[in-house]
Amino acid sequence: MDVILHAGAHRTGSTSFQRYLLGQTEAFARHGITVGTPRRTRAGVLFGLAETPGGHPKAQRAAGRVRLNLATEAQAGTHLLFVS
Numbered sequence: 001m002d003v004i005l006h007a008g009a010h011r012t013g014s015t016s017f018q019r020y021l022l023g024q025t026e027a028f029a030r031h032g033i034t035v036g037t038p039r040r041t042r043a044g045v046l047f048g049l050a051e052t053p054g055g056h057p058k059a060q061r062a063a064g065r066v067r068l069n070l071a072t073e074a075q076a077g078t079h080l081l082f083v084s
Helices: 014-023 025-029 038-045 057-075
Strands: 002-005 033-036 080-083
Touching: 014 025, 025 033, 033 038, 038 057
Parallel strands: 002 080, 033 080
Antiparallel strands: none
16 A cells, blocks of 8 residues: 655645545545545644654654554555655
């Protein structure tokens, strides 16, 4: 599975772009594309990943959540994960 990370800078239209992406989820799904927006990433999927060293338990749990989510998406037929 390919992953595209869109790291939109503050005040550059990222929210509008994310709304557009959410409005196209059904069309994207037909092509094996899944969109991850802040609704999903801020809900705990990435919590602790960047704030703690790699060996810290929080970072290990965060890495496990990411692996679990990627495996779930792959099983669901996702070929491309677009995270904004």
